[in-house]
Amino acid sequence: MAKRIGIFVCECGTNIAEKVDIDQVIAAVSPLKDAEVVERHKLLCSEAGKDFLKQSIEEHGLTHVVVAACSPKQHEVTFMNACEQAGLNPQLFQLANIREQCAWVTPNGEEATDKAIRQIRAAISRVRYHNPIEKKEVECSPDVLVIGGGIAGIKASQLLAAPNRKVYLVEKTSSLGGKTKSFSKLFTGMDSGLSLMEQELESLKANENVEVLTESEVEQVLGFLGNFEVKVRTKAEDEELSFNVGAVILATGFELFDPKELPQYGYGKSDDVYTSLEFEEMNLPGGPTGGKILLKSGKPPQSVAIIHCVGREEKDYCSKVCCLYSLKFDRMLKSQLPQAKVSHFYSDLCLPGKSYQRFYEQTLELGIEFIRSAKTEVTPNGKGTTIKYETETGSKGESVADMVILIPAMESSRDAQKLAEMLKLPQDGKGFFVEEHQLLSPVASAVEGVFVVGCARGPQSISESIVQAEAATGKILSALVPGRKLEVEVRTSEISESFCTGCQTCILVCPYGAITFDEAKRVSVVNEVLCHGCGNCVAACPSGAASLKHFTFRQIYQELKEVLQ
Amino acid sequence: MSGENEMNDKEQGNPVLVIGAGVAGIEASLLLANSGRKVYLVEKTSYTGGNVIKFEEVYPNMDCATCMISPKQQELLANENIELLTLSQIAAVSGSSGNFSVGIKKKARYVDLENCIGCGACYDPCPVEVDNEFEEGLSKRKAIYIPCAGALPNVPVIDTENCLRFKEQDCQACQETCVFEAIDFTQQDEELQLKVGAIVVATGFKSFDLRQTTQYGYGKLSDVYSAMEVERLLASNGPTQGQITLRNGEPPASVAIIHCVGREEKGYCSSVCCMASLKLSHFLKKKLPEVKITQFYSDLCIPGKAYQEFYEEVKESGVDFIRATVSEVSQAGKELALKYATEDGQEKTLTADMVILNPAVEPGVNSTKLAGMLNIPQSEDGFFSEKEPDLTSIATAQDGIFIAGCAQGPKDIAETVAEAEATAGRILSLSR
Numbered sequence: 001m002a003k004r005i006g007i008f009v010c011e012c013g014t015n016i017a018e019k020v021d022i023d024q025v026i027a028a029v030s031p032l033k034d035a036e037v038v039e040r041h042k043l044l045c046s047e048a049g050k051d052f053l054k055q056s057i058e059e060h061g062l063t064h065v066v067v068a069a070c071s072p073k074q075h076e077v078t079f080m081n082a083c084e085q086a087g088l089n090p091q092l093f094q095l096a097n098i099r100e101q102c103a104w105v106t107p108n109g110e111e112a113t114d115k116a117i118r119q120i121r122a123a124i125s126r127v128r129y130h131n132p133i134e135k136k137e138v139e140c141s142p143d144v145l146v147i148g149g150g151i152a153g154i155k156a157s158q159l160l161a162a163p164n165r166k167v168y169l170v171e172k173t174s175s176l177g178g179k180t181k182s183f184s185k186l187f188t189g190m191d192s193g194l195s196l197m198e199q200e201l202e203s204l205k206a207n208e209n210v211e212v213l214t215e216s217e218v219e220q221v222l223g224f225l226g227n228f229e230v231k232v233r234t235k236a237e238d239e240e241l242s243f244n245v246g247a248v249i250l251a252t253g254f255e256l257f258d259p260k261e262l263p264q265y266g267y268g269k270s271d272d273v274y275t276s277l278e279f280e281e282m283n284l285p286g287g288p289t290g291g292k293i294l295l296k297s298g299k300p301p302q303s304v305a306i307i308h309c310v311g312r313e314e315k316d317y318c319s320k321v322c323c324l325y326s327l328k329f330d331r332m333l334k335s336q337l338p339q340a341k342v343s344h345f346y347s348d349l350c351l352p353g354k355s356y357q358r359f360y361e362q363t364l365e366l367g368i369e370f371i372r373s374a375k376t377e378v379t380p381n382g383k384g385t386t387i388k389y390e391t392e393t394g395s396k397g398e399s400v401a402d403m404v405i406l407i408p409a410m411e412s413s414r415d416a417q418k419l420a421e422m423l424k425l426p427q428d429g430k431g432f433f434v435e436e437h438q439l440l441s442p443v444a445s446a447v448e449g450v451f452v453v454g455c456a457r458g459p460q461s462i463s464e465s466i467v468q469a470e471a472a473t474g475k476i477l478s479a480l481v482p483g484r485k486l487e488v489e490v491r492t493s494e495i496s497e498s499f500c501t502g503c504q505t506c507i508l509v510c511p512y513g514a515i516t517f518d519e520a521k522r523v524s525v526v527n528e529v530l531c532h533g534c535g536n537c538v539a540a541c542p543s544g545a546a547s548l549k550h551f552t553f554r555q556i557y558q559e560l561k562e563v564l565q
Numbered sequence: 566m567s568g569e570n571e572m573n574d575k576e577q578g579n580p581v582l583v584i585g586a587g588v589a590g591i592e593a594s595l596l597l598a599n600s601g602r603k604v605y606l607v608e609k610t611s612y613t614g615g616n617v618i619k620f621e622e623v624y625p626n627m628d629c630a631t632c633m634i635s636p637k638q639q640e641l642l643a644n645e646n647i648e649l650l651t652l653s654q655i656a657a658v659s660g661s662s663g664n665f666s667v668g669i670k671k672k673a674r675y676v677d678l679e680n681c682i683g684c685g686a687c688y689d690p691c692p693v694e695v696d697n698e699f700e701e702g703l704s705k706r707k708a709i710y711i712p713c714a715g716a717l718p719n720v721p722v723i724d725t726e727n728c729l730r731f732k733e734q735d736c737q738a739c740q741e742t743c744v745f746e747a748i749d750f751t752q753q754d755e756e757l758q759l760k761v762g763a764i765v766v767a768t769g770f771k772s773f774d775l776r777q778t779t780q781y782g783y784g785k786l787s788d789v790y791s792a793m794e795v796e797r798l799l800a801s802n803g804p805t806q807g808q809i810t811l812r813n814g815e816p817p818a819s820v821a822i823i824h825c826v827g828r829e830e831k832g833y834c835s836s837v838c839c840m841a842s843l844k845l846s847h848f849l850k851k852k853l854p855e856v857k858i859t860q861f862y863s864d865l866c867i868p869g870k871a872y873q874e875f876y877e878e879v880k881e882s883g884v885d886f887i888r889a890t891v892s893e894v895s896q897a898g899k900e901l902a903l904k905y906a907t908e909d910g911q912e913k914t915l916t917a918d919m920v921i922l923n924p925a926v927e928p929g930v931n932s933t934k935l936a937g938m939l940n941i942p943q944s945e946d947g948f949f950s951e952k953e954p955d956l957t958s959i960a961t962a963q964d965g966i967f968i969a970g971c972a973q974g975p976k977d978i979a980e981t982v983a984e985a986e987a988t989a990g991r992i993l994s995l996s997r
Contacts, residue, residue: 012682012684013682013684013744013745014684014686014744015682015684043682043745045682046679046680047679073639077643159990159991159994160994162994186955187955188954188955189954189955191955196956312873316873316874316877317869317870317871317872317873317874318867318868318869318872318873319868320868320869348864348865348866349864349866350834350864350865350866350867350868351834351866352834352835352836352837352866352868352975353833353834353836353974353975353976354833354944354946354948354973354974354975355833355944355954355974356833356834357828357832357833357834358832358833361832372908391909392888393907393909395909428870428871430870432870435979437633438625438626438871438979439623439628439633439977439978439979439982440588440592440633440634440637440978440982441982442979442980442982442983443983443986457870458869458870458871459868459869459870462955462956463954463955463956463957463958464958464980464983466956466957467957467958467959467980467983467984467987468983468987470957470959470986470987470988470990470991471982471983471984471985471986471987471990472986472990473987473990473991473993473994474596474986474987474988474989474990474991474993475596475986475989475990476990477600477989477990477993477994478595478596478597478599478600478989478993479599479600481600481601484601
């Protein structure tokens with residue numbers, strides 16, 4: 001079919017016309033092959049300009065359109081929409097940026113005019129090879145898989161579950177509640193974490209749209225936003241469940257750094273050296289001491305040392321919440337044992353936010369000692385322990401304590417690695433899942449439709465974990481509306497079956513996990529729903545099998561040829 | 566059952582009001598709008614992006630903040646479900662969750678958003694020159710202006726306090742230059758009445774007023790700067806195009822950064838300043854590799870998985886960290902002298918060409934007035950209070966009203982964005 005290309009040059013008031021001689025441009029491009037009509041307009045993005053563009057497309061039966069105007073950032077969508085409204089596939093359009101890339105940056109008028117002509121010739125040459133790629137929509141499931149039944153997973157499940165949205169909450173242990181249920185008190189309100197969890201579990205039970213699968217592990221998650229195929233193995237019944245979901249939330253929590261790795265803290269060597277979690281459990285009414293703070297001897301301690309930052313140097317990060325919960329420990333200790341001497345050994349107090357300094361100051365009033373120590377050592381002394389410490393400036397000191405509470409760093413959960421491999425999620429050097437964007441997309445992962453909340457993405461407080469669960473909910477409810485289809489990127493890459501040698505280089509460089517290997521045919525295959533059209537695979541493919549649908553070699557070559565000629 | 570349906574009908578698809586078009590307001594608006602909700606985004610200034618667009622680079626990856634957020638701002642302007650009301654403030658609020666009535670006062674821009682293409686031809690002929698607030702007064706602007714290059718919407722505003730026409734003089738300089746007839750002095754301030762189902766408060770922060778402290782010489786000693794002033798000096802679209810210079814035009818050979826200015830007065834840790842100080846050091850070292858930098862701090866608060874590495878990198882680049890309280894900054898010849906006391910009681914002095922003060926983070930202007938209209942309690946420092954502090958920071962004592970970002974308390978960009986997304990989560994989950 002004969003090509004009928006329309007070329008529209010925008011004056012942009014004086015912005016383009018002041019530098020670029022529009023008459024000369026029109027004279028230069030009018031004789032070009034297939035140039036059906038060449039027009040100028042004072043301001044093509046105005047309502048009158050868009051109407052003029054639409055009328056011209058219809059009147060001249062244009063098959064392709066080139067607009068020479070401003071940056072595509074500004075008005076590419078505007079002009080593509082106008083093409084579509086005039087019945088022309090919007091992919092058969094090309095914008096030449098003769099404002100930002102020409103008129104505004106080229107002081108000499110003659111040079112600017114010459115440059116504009118080259119840019120427009122390039123656009124004409126390129127648009128000739130554009131294909132009318134059709135928009136695609138896919139059906140999607142509104143259901144959600146939540147992995148991890150701690151506070152974050154429970155909160156996300158409650159918010160998401162609705163008559164038109166089912167939530168599968170998978171927990172590997174036999175009960176929900178995560179670490180929060182072991183906390184007899186929460187900072188700063190000193191309410192019981194256990195009671196909070198009991199309430200949460202009651203309301204979860206009442207929600208018929210949540211299916212809770214305890215003692216279960218996710219064995220497979222395959223697919224993409226809107227369409228994940230999930231397999232879960234339940235241990236109790238030893239069966240494999242299969243279902244589809246539209247999104248996945250990882251809320252796999254944390255573990256504590258094992259203080260046995262650092263013998264200087266005496267953990268395991270001295271009876272009364274505890275980790276923070278062990279101390280939390282001691283305070284639970286149903287715990288081994290019935291909620292009483294007691295030494296192994298059965299006596300209450302008279303002096304307690306709290307040692308901060310155990311494992312911080314080894315992990316190379318600050319675990320953020322330890323200073324705060326150690327202040328909570330002070331209050332728990334002082335309320336049971338008002339006479340006990342409590343000393344902190346710490347390097348920096350990290351109390352970020354509007355209310356924590358006050359929590360600290362009020363705790364200080366209970367008579368708590370704070371010793372800034374760069375190096376702390378715990379040794380058994382027969383009766384209890386001796387704590388040797390050294391300040392930043394090198395002065396040394398010594399103190400004794402009946403009970404030592406170590407505050408270890410928070411680590412990523414042991415299951416993180418396995419889940420990362422299954423979901424193709426990148427982890428940072430510390431084992432935490434990496435965000436889609438650390439600042440602007442903190443709860444989304446590198447895989448679209450998979451979200452990471454709470455301590456699975458790094459140390460967080462309970463309130464931060466809940467906020468992140470709510471955030472993932474926001475992202476999911478925004479993207480997966482029941483009954484609505486998902487529009488997918490059309491300018492994706494494709495891999496030619498006949499040229500592909502099966503080297504799989506493309507799979508390594510794809511940041512979206514959009515390429516899989518077809519073992520039967522021994523070729524790489526692009527999943528067009530996952531592909532964002534970044535072009536990594538095209539650049540990396542050694543055999544020229546990968547190409548981008550809107551950036552073919554031919555299109556780029558034709559464009560460059562005209563610019564450089 | 567009928568009661569539940571009634572509530573669903575009431576809340577289903579109700580529009581949402583978002584107050585503040587900084588990074589939190591933008592994120593909340595986009596998520597809500599993309600789900601199909603109508604959003605009214607009310608912003609008191611003439612532009613979107615809030616404080617974040619003042620930062621050339623943000624920690625820990627040193628992303629260009631303006632570039633990072635610009636696609637979101639563009640998406641916001643293009644989204645048909647979002648009605649952006651700039652130069653607008655809340656005047657009255659009544660009703661309850663699912664059924665709020667909100668009065669808005671919208672100031673005239675005097676430049677037509679449709680006709681203006683943002684070419685900037687109108688600035689030159691304007692005869693008025695005043696301090697540019699966006700640039701912390703480090704440069705001048707005209708009475709018709711955009712705050713900085715790259716502001717969105719890229720449409721200027723006429724400042725009626727300084728424009729000669731509003732001082733009864735017959736100046737038409739800008740109007741005569743504009744070939745698009747975009748300047749329209751017939752525009753009037755408007756009062757709008759909105760019906761919304763839920764409200765998101767994302768009014769951000771301002772910095773502690775450094776003039777309230779006297780010991781550091783801010784406002785008196787010319788080379789004592791606020792952190793935000795230095796942010797603008799470092800910005801490529803700022804008053805010096807990214808050149809870091811003293812008032813005499815020379816680059817500093819030595820810089821001292823003082824943490825926690827105002828912490829004692831405010832009684833809280835502003836949570837982001839340690840990292841912001843580290844970032845300034847990192848950035849200064851990049852621009853001026855030979856510069857000697859000393860940081861004065863009391864406790865380093867660098868929470869989170871990625872920050873310690875950043876700290877170590879900065880430390881290795883040759884930045885000194887001194888745990889001490891600075892008691893006085895004074896002029897000592899061409900340099901500034903900092904008197905400080907270490908924790909073990911030693912009194913010392915250090916000299917530097919430039920002193921940067923890192924002030925506490927405070928709630929945004931007019932927070933108290935807004936809190937009153939919304940009937941939300943505030944903390945004693947004026948931050949909006951959350952209903953259950955240990956559980957989630959975004960829900961307030963008023964059903965249907967949520968808070969995100971620094972309106973609730975000092976926090977970083979990632980936490981702010983997560984809270985914004987969380988408000989969208991709570992609002993969208995209400996309607997089912």
